[in-house]
Amino acid sequence: MKNIVLIGFMGVGKGTLARAMAGKTDIYAIDTDDLIESLTNMKIKKIFKKKGEEYFRKLEQKTADWLASSVQNSIISTGGGFYKVKNLKSIGTIVYLQADFDWIYERITKSKNAKKKIKKRPLFKSYKDAKKLYEQRVPEYKSVADIIINVEDKNIDELIEEITSKIKF
Ligand SMILES: Nc1ncnc2c1ncn2[C@@H]1O[C@H](COP(=O)(O)OP(=O)(O)OP(=O)(O)O)[C@@H](O)[C@H]1O
Numbered sequence: 001m002k003n004i005v006l007i008g009f010m011g012v013g014k015g016t017l018a019r020a021m022a023g024k025t026d027i028y029a030i031d032t033d034d035l036i037e038s039l040t041n042m043k044i045k046k047i048f049k050k051k052g053e054e055y056f057r058k059l060e061q062k063t064a065d066w067l068a069s070s071v072q073n074s075i076i077s078t079g080g081g082f083y084k085v086k087n088l089k090s091i092g093t094i095v096y097l098q099a100d101f102d103w104i105y106e107r108i109t110k111s112k113n114a115k116k117k118i119k120k121r122p123l124f125k126s127y128k129d130a131k132k133l134y135e136q137r138v139p140e141y142k143s144v145a146d147i148i149i150n151v152e153d154k155n156i157d158e159l160i161e162e163i164t165s166k167i168k169f
């Protein structure tokens with residue numbers, strides 16, 4: 001099986017969906033932010049603060065190279081900007097999880113857990129800046145996607161069903 005690569009904006013639910021799919025399908029879920037944290041033994045927030053965004057993007061490319069050469073049969077959730085790596089398509093089938101910015105923001109502000117998680121995301125500091133980044137990225141997410149799935153108001157089981165019906169395993 002080719003890897004499934006979930007892309008999309010911060011907080012849309014990539015990691016949550018990947019882990020739920022793993023639990024149901026017996027395939028490994030891997031997260032690129034987690035890989036970078038374990039490679040560097042540093043939290044994302046700290047990497048941005050101490051080394052800067054450019055350095056973080058280099059780590060994303062290094063991670064993409066490793067995934068392309070060494071990982072198969074997995075579901076990979078990615079950081080919100082990971083889609084920019086040069087060899088994205090060679091990693092697997094690209095699934096863009098799509099939702100309106102205000103819907104994402106609303107869910108985050110309502111969920112304590114999500115709010116805490118987003119605090120760790122340096123690029124989600126302000127509503128205004130995050131929205132601007134979102135608007136800039138939407139056409140780019142769309143153009144690299146093999147499959148687009150709208151996640152608004154669907155539960156995890158419905159999302160898994162939609163993905164598995166659209167991808168040949
Ligand atoms: N289907 C869902 N139903 C309810 N809450 C959800 C769902 N999916 C995600 N969340 C909430 O949204 C938060 C962000 O989800 P998740 O960490 O999966 O997003 P992400 O796209 O992987 O984000 P990032 O790119 O920043 O790592 C989670 O902490 C969780 O509380």
Ligand SMILES: O=C(O)C1=C[C@@H](O)[C@@H](O)[C@H](O)C1
Pocket residue numbers: 009010033044078079080081082120121122123
């Ligand atoms: O959207 C982004 O560029 C980012 C999203 C997060 O998942 C992390 O990868 C990091 O905070 C950068």
